[in-house]
Amino acid sequence: MIQHLxxxxxxxxxxxxxxxxxxxxxxxxxxxxxxxxxxxxxxxxSALVFDKLFESLLPILAEKxxxxxMTGALAISIVLxxxxxxLSAVLIDRFIFQRVRQKGEELSMVFASFGMALIIxxxxxxxxxxxxxxxxxxxxxxxxxxxxxxxxxxxxxVFVLIAALVLMFILHLVLSRTTFGFSLRAVAENPSxxxxxxxxxxxxIAAVWIIGGGLGAVAGIFYGLSYQITPVMGRDLVLPIFAAxxxxxxxxxxxxxxxxxxxxxxxxxxxxxxxxxxxPSVPFLMILAVLLLRPHxxxxxxxx
Amino acid sequence: xxxxxxSVENLTAGYVPDLPIxxxxxxxxxxxxxxxxxxxxxxxxxxxxxxVVGLLPVTDGHIRIGAKEITGLSPDRMTGAGIAYVxxxxxxxxxxTIQQNLDLALxxxxxxxxxxxxxxxxxxxxAEKRRDRAGALSGGQRQFLAVAMAxxxxxxxxxMDEPSAGLSPKAAEDVLDHAKQLTAQGVTILLVxxxxxxxxxxxxxxxxxxxxxxxxxxPATQLLxxxxxxxxxxxxxxxxxx
Amino acid sequence: xxxxxxYLVFFTTVAxxxxxxxxxxxxxxxxxxxxxxxxxxxxxxxxxxxxxxxGPPQEGQLGGFELFYPLALFGGLLFAGGxxxxxxxxxxxxxxxxxxxxxxxVAVAFENVMRNATNVTGxxxxxxxxxxxxxxxxxxxxxxxxxxxxxxxxxxxxxxVFLERLTVSPFGRLLxxxxxxxxxxxxxxxxxxxxxxLAFVTGSVIIGLAGALYGTFYAFVSPQDVLxxxxxxxxxxxxxxxAGNNKGAIAGAFLIWGAWTFSGWALSxxxxxxxxxxxxxxxxxxxxxxxxxxxxxxPQGLFPERxxxxxxxxxxxxxxxxxxxx
Numbered sequence: 054m055i056q057h058l059x060x061x062x063x064x065x066x067x068x069x070x071x072x073x074x075x076x077x078x079x080x081x082x083x084x085x086x087x088x089x090x091x092x093x094x095x096x097x098x099s100a101l102v103f104d105k106l107f108e109s110l111l112p113i114l115a116e117k118x119x120x121x122x123m124t125g126a127l128a129i130s131i132v133l134x135x136x137x138x139x140l141s142a143v144l145i146d147r148f149i150f151q152r153v154r155q156k157g158e159e160l161s162m163v164f165a166s167f168g169m170a171l172i173i174x175x176x177x178x179x180x181x182x183x184x185x186x187x188x189x190x191x192x193x194x195x196x197x198x199x200x201x202x203x204x205x206x207x208x209x210x211v212f213v214l215i216a217a218l219v220l221m222f223i224l225h226l227v228l229s230r231t232t233f234g235f236s237l238r239a240v241a242e243n244p245s246x247x248x249x250x251x252x253x254x255x256x257x258i259a260a261v262w263i264i265g266g267g268l269g270a271v272a273g274i275f276y277g278l279s280y281q282i283t284p285v286m287g288r289d290l291v292l293p294i295f296a297a298x299x300x301x302x303x304x305x306x307x308x309x310x311x312x313x314x315x316x317x318x319x320x321x322x323x324x325x326x327x328x329x330x331x332x333p334s335v336p337f338l339m340i341l342a343v344l345l346l347r348p349h350x351x352x353x354x355x356x357x
Numbered sequence: 358x359x360x361x362x363x364s365v366e367n368l369t370a371g372y373v374p375d376l377p378i379x380x381x382x383x384x385x386x387x388x389x390x391x392x393x394x395x396x397x398x399x400x401x402x403x404x405x406x407x408x409v410v411g412l413l414p415v416t417d418g419h420i421r422i423g424a425k426e427i428t429g430l431s432p433d434r435m436t437g438a439g440i441a442y443v444x445x446x447x448x449x450x451x452x453x454t455i456q457q458n459l460d461l462a463l464x465x466x467x468x469x470x471x472x473x474x475x476x477x478x479x480x481x482x483x484a485e486k487r488r489d490r491a492g493a494l495s496g497g498q499r500q501f502l503a504v505a506m507a508x509x510x511x512x513x514x515x516x517m518d519e520p521s522a523g524l525s526p527k528a529a530e531d532v533l534d535h536a537k538q539l540t541a542q543g544v545t546i547l548l549v550x551x552x553x554x555x556x557x558x559x560x561x562x563x564x565x566x567x568x569x570x571x572x573x574x575x576p577a578t579q580l581l582x583x584x585x586x587x588x589x590x591x592x593x594x595x596x597x598x599x
Numbered sequence: 600x601x602x603x604x605x606y607l608v609f610f611t612t613v614a615x616x617x618x619x620x621x622x623x624x625x626x627x628x629x630x631x632x633x634x635x636x637x638x639x640x641x642x643x644x645x646x647x648x649x650x651x652x653x654g655p656p657q658e659g660q661l662g663g664f665e666l667f668y669p670l671a672l673f674g675g676l677l678f679a680g681g682x683x684x685x686x687x688x689x690x691x692x693x694x695x696x697x698x699x700x701x702x703x704x705v706a707v708a709f710e711n712v713m714r715n716a717t718n719v720t721g722x723x724x725x726x727x728x729x730x731x732x733x734x735x736x737x738x739x740x741x742x743x744x745x746x747x748x749x750x751x752x753x754x755x756x757x758x759x760v761f762l763e764r765l766t767v768s769p770f771g772r773l774l775x776x777x778x779x780x781x782x783x784x785x786x787x788x789x790x791x792x793x794x795x796x797l798a799f800v801t802g803s804v805i806i807g808l809a810g811a812l813y814g815t816f817y818a819f820v821s822p823q824d825v826l827x828x829x830x831x832x833x834x835x836x837x838x839x840x841x842a843g844n845n846k847g848a849i850a851g852a853f854l855i856w857g858a859w860t861f862s863g864w865a866l867s868x869x870x871x872x873x874x875x876x877x878x879x880x881x882x883x884x885x886x887x888x889x890x891x892x893x894x895x896x897x898p899q900g901l902f903p904e905r906x907x908x909x910x911x912x913x914x915x916x917x918x919x920x921x922x923x924x925x
Contacts, residue, residue: 085696087636087703149891156898160634163699164834165894167636171831171887175880183880235461239450245412246450248432249442250462250506288827292707295700303696330715337704344689344701 055202057325061318063210063279066217069313070272071290072297073224073306074142074265080241080304081261084162088145088170089269090291094177096138096270097277097286101186103130120196120208122189122278131274135267142266143259145169170287178284185281188274213275220271221310224264228306237261241304289333293320296336300343302353311351315339361385362545363409363514368418370408377416378404379569386514386562391537391546393560393577395553397589401569402549403445406516409547410435410442422514436465441507445518448503451492455483455502458491462509476505497528504535508544515539517548521555533559557581565589605741610860612748615755616812618852621836622758622845623805629843630766631798632778634699637686637706638806638833641679643825645807646814647713647720648675654729661719668732672811679807680800682709687799692792706827714822725821732815751812755849758805762845774798806833831886832859838893841900850902855889 075089107126108115114126153165195205228234239247240257248254276286297316301308320335327335343350363386371378378401386392394402407413409420411432420428427438435442450458459476463469477484480501486494491502500520507515517536521529529552536546537559550556557563560577565586572589573580580586620642627633635641653671656663666674686705690697713720720726737743765771777791814820832855840851862885866878874881893900 079696085699149895153894157894159695160632161894161898163634164838165891167831168887168890168894171883172891175883175887178880179877179884232460232464235453235457236464238453239461242450242452243447245432246444246447249410249435251433251436251465253433292704299697299700328715331711333711334708337708340701340704341689344697348693
């Protein structure tokens with residue numbers, strides 16, 4: 054039970070990171086982007102490429118940092134991958150979503166995002182192969198935190214949780230302390246008023262994609278560190294991430310953070326009563342529960 | 358001869374190209390004066406202001422600030438051109454605090470600290486509530502915040518869309534009085550009003566719009582006496598160019 | 600020769616069944632502007648429902664009631680409609696994102712449950728041993744398949760006529776009105792949420808009908824038949840055909856199904872062995888590109904909707920909608 058709870062918190066840390074970008078994009082661009090989880094794949098795979106590259110160029114970077122399976126090479130790769138993924142998100146928006154929006158309406162964007170998800174996922178499969186990859190081939194040993202009840206935690210998981218919380222705190226500071234953050238929130242609330250006060254809408258939309266892509270990349274890499282990297286990871290993560298945004302209330306960054314942890318914990322606790330095969334259904338059950346009890350989520354506001 | 362700050366020439370515009378809301382509207386607003394635009398519902402008054410600030414596209418005509426052409430400038434570059442806009446509703450960011458609203462408006466100001474202090478001096482009620490969310494303000498306070506945000510960038514011209522709408526009579530008078538005071542400090546104000554008497558009492562010059570066209574205009578005090586005004590409001594007389 | 604003929608019969612049967620599903624989706628998306636990210640759940644509900652109710656008992660498995668076929672079919676449609684009603688009831692009052700996410704979720708959960716609830720659905724093995732109706736009279740050869748094809752074509756024609764009538768009926772006009780301007784429709788005293796729910800459920804039942812026929816045709820259904828790709832295929836068919844256009848929907852179904860089977864055949868015939876492992880990936884990329892490409896360059900579809908706008912005088916005027924999907 055305790056083990057499930059702890060595992061759930063760890064899963065929650067990367068679900069939250071993924072959900073933040075999704076909820077921001079949904080709020081500002083007003084469409085449900087079903088290709089958002091593919092940004093996690095792009096992030097995970099580009100980090101894999103950089104990681105291998107640095108390890109072969111500078112073997113010293115292949116040294117592990119402390120008890121982690123993380124290396125210096127991977128640490129640098131995370132930063133580069135955030136940039137690459139953010140840039141990909143901006144380009145996908147510029148060349149696909151914006152053009153579809155001009156031709157049709159919100160619904161067309163949702164369809165287009167499904168199409169993009171299908172393309173990205175399968176192109177990754179074609180380039181990197183369908184089998185799973187790992188950042189490190191070594192087996193990471195879990196630390197025994199407690200024997201009764203038995204509680205095992207891997208050092209990597211602790212790192213993932215702390216790093217995720219640090220990133221979320223930085224985002225919180227940006228949103229609550231900087232005029233850039235105020236501009237983002239202003240655009241989300243009232244785009245034309247924000248423009249009238251000198252906010253450049255295009256630049257803010259690009260910023261949303263960069264933030265969403267950057268955090269998504271970290272989420273994907275952390276998922277890869279915790280499990281493995283596969284071309285279909287986006288397909289498996291898209292529903293839990295959407296569930297996190299709905300639980301938190303679409304448009305709320307803080308809701309997405311909380312929603313991510315709630316979905317992560319619930320999906321793991323559900324394993325106590327449900328056979329493990331059913332875990333992919335848990336996010337859907339959570340969506341149903343939220344829609345029944347509190348349709349606008351924990352922090353969402355009614356908007357049609 | 359007083360200097361014209363804003364001049365609008367033969368402006369045709371609307372939401373979609375084939376369906377103009379405004380057809381050939383012209384007006385000028387003189388420097389440091391209060392110009393009012395009045396007219397019946399659906400006359401295109403708010404549309405006119407939105408077109409001037411770049412929120413709606415121009416089909417034909419010119420908009421100038423002094424000698425500088427600003428036709429078709431995107432809305433986020435209006436503050437740079439010295440133009441501020443106070444929309445009728447949703448004119449503050451409800452989810453931000455008052456301080457954050459003002460910080461955002463001051464984003465491009467050279468000395469935001471100093472300017473913020475000035476604004477708080479001018480609107481003590483805002484200073485008092487600086488940490489509250491703007492959504493929690495009363496109607497009149499919200500209107501003052503909106504005006505303060507417009508003033509933040511020290512604009513030459515402020516466009517106001519029905520600043521007194523939805524306010525109590527007292528708050529409405531306060532807001533309009535404040536607009537009048539601003540002209541004494543050299544700011545040019547162009548406002549749209551439903552509240553004809555109140556607007557005309559303070560305005561220097563007034564334009565009457567109906568069906569997207571200029572009807573009559575003149576010094577505000579003269580228009581108050583003009584019988585044509587009543588007829589336009591009652592829907593009788595329209596001056597439509599042949 | 601018999602080989603070619605029986606293949607043609609087989610191909611046409613599947614394409615016609617998928618056309619029925621595309622017509623159901625068209626009612627939801629084309630006519631009502633509702634997003635259905637879980638086409639496959641309605642399709643699967645129809646197939647599983649019919650086969651569980653109409654199939655023979657299996658050891659260690661619930662169900663297998665051997666119901667009279669029309670009754671089993673009805674049960675399948677009820678299952679598809681019920682599922683749609685539940686999702687629609689919860690989401691149709693909210694902004695459209697919620698419907699998109701919830702329908703997508705129901706499809707994921709549906710496949711997951713079918714795969715795991717072994718004692719009802721046969722799990723990964725699926726439901727086997729279903730006896731197709733009229734087998735005793737018609738045998739199992741080409742004759743049966745031809746008869747089945749004709750029945751499917753009749754059902755397709757009935758659905759088509761039903762939907763065409765619906766589009767020009769007052770109800771159809773109401774759907775269009777709500778799609779164009781919800782506030783106006785509401786101010787006229789119509790309850791948009793209820794009407795959209797009705798359209799959504801009806802569309803899902805039609806998709807469920809396609810699923811039921813599909814299950815009956817193969818006399819077998821497994822989780823492999825309810826993978827998300829089917830949703831994307833059916834969308835691609837509608838997008839290519841032009842949303843809002845029933846004839847286009849059918850044409851799109853035949854076109855995309857033809858392209859899909861052809862590309863699969865060509866890849867397995869001509870591609871090197873190492874590439875063949877990736878046949879699925881290549882085909883998925885192609886479907887994704889059809890969806891995105893059409894939305895980018897020809898959002899009105901290959902066969903644009905011929906909108907019938909009723910005039911106050913009672914006459915009708917036809918116009919070609921060129922602005923895109925709404």
